[in-house]
Amino acid sequence: MSNSALLKSSLVKKYWMSATGLFLCLFLAGHLAGNLQLLISPENGARDAFNMYGKFMTTNIFVKVLSIVTYISILFHAIDGIILTIQNRRARPVRYVKETPSASSSWASRNMALLGTVMLVFIVLHMLAFWKRMHFGPIETYIAANGEELKDLYSITVLSFKDADNGLIVCMIYLVAMIAIAFHLMHGFQSAFQSVGIRHPKYTPLIKKVGYGFALLVPLLFAIIPFYIRFML
Numbered sequence: 479m480s481n482s483a484l485l486k487s488s489l490v491k492k493y494w495m496s497a498t499g500l501f502l503c504l505f506l507a508g509h510l511a512g513n514l515q516l517l518i519s520p521e522n523g524a525r526d527a528f529n530m531y532g533k534f535m536t537t538n539i540f541v542k543v544l545s546i547v548t549y550i551s552i553l554f555h556a557i558d559g560i561i562l563t564i565q566n567r568r569a570r571p572v573r574y575v576k577e578t579p580s581a582s583s584s585w586a587s588r589n590m591a592l593l594g595t596v597m598l599v600f601i602v603l604h605m606l607a608f609w610k611r612m613h614f615g616p617i618e619t620y621i622a623a624n625g626e627e628l629k630d631l632y633s634i635t636v637l638s639f640k641d642a643d644n645g646l647i648v649c650m651i652y653l654v655a656m657i658a659i660a661f662h663l664m665h666g667f668q669s670a671f672q673s674v675g676i677r678h679p680k681y682t683p684l685i686k687k688v689g690y691g692f693a694l695l696v697p698l699l700f701a702i703i704p705f706y707i708r709f710m711l
């Protein structure tokens with residue numbers, strides 16, 4: 479491929495990475511909002527609330543379409559990221575001996591592929607634990623307070639963190655994954671806006687601040703959930 483064709487294909491890939499990355503940020507915010515119901519106390523109906531939410535998420539047609547867009551976005555984002563990393567390494571195969579990182583190239587920006595890989599491994603394990611059980615079983619059902627028959631995703635989720643043998647390890651895996659997500663978002667959020675050409679002396683500093691806020695708050699709240707369930711429920 480000629481240099482200009484390679485550059486063009488890299489730009490298209492960066493564009494797609496930004497679009498899918500920003501969509502996945504929306505997914506994360508929505509997923510967090512749903513999961514925060516796990517912090518409701520059992521006496522206040524957490525089990526029914528979470529399981530009704532689970533039913534809605536797996537049966538509502540609009541949510542089903544959004545879920546498919548989410549799976550495709552994860553795949554696209556990961557594959558594009560791997561190809562771009564390989565292309566960048568090939569374009570500069572010799573690493574400088576004295577490679578002093580510039581102020582603008584943070585640790586996160588230089589390790590996006592590593593952070594992305596940690597997240598991808600986490601997402602696969604996470605979906606095998608919860609999503610697969612919810613969609614393909616085995617999963618128990620029960621009759622909720624309103625008489626509806628519900629799949630008990632709540633108990634599966636709570637047990638995975640409270641399990642006497644593996645629960646603490648599962649909590650630690652979530653913690654490590656959330657730290658990786660925080661660093662990935664710290665660079666990725668603002669970089670996505672730059673890649674789609676949104677660069678403005680007035681708005682870029684604001685986008686950076688919002689990005690850092692999102693990168694810290696969302697993974698922090700996600701990380702609290704397993705430890706709250708394990709130690710406070």
Ligand code: HEM
Binds near residue numbers: 601613631652
């Ligand atoms: C404490 C943290 C989390 C908990 C307790 C949790 C819980 C769950 C549960 C119970 C499901 C199954 C729901 C269903 O199939 O309807 C699910 C699905 C999923 N989770 Fe999480 N999650 C957490 C964090 C995350 C994070 C940080 C990510 C991404 C980096 C993620 C990505 C996904 C994806 C992609 C699905 C499938 C969604 C779909 O089918 O639409 N989760 N999660």
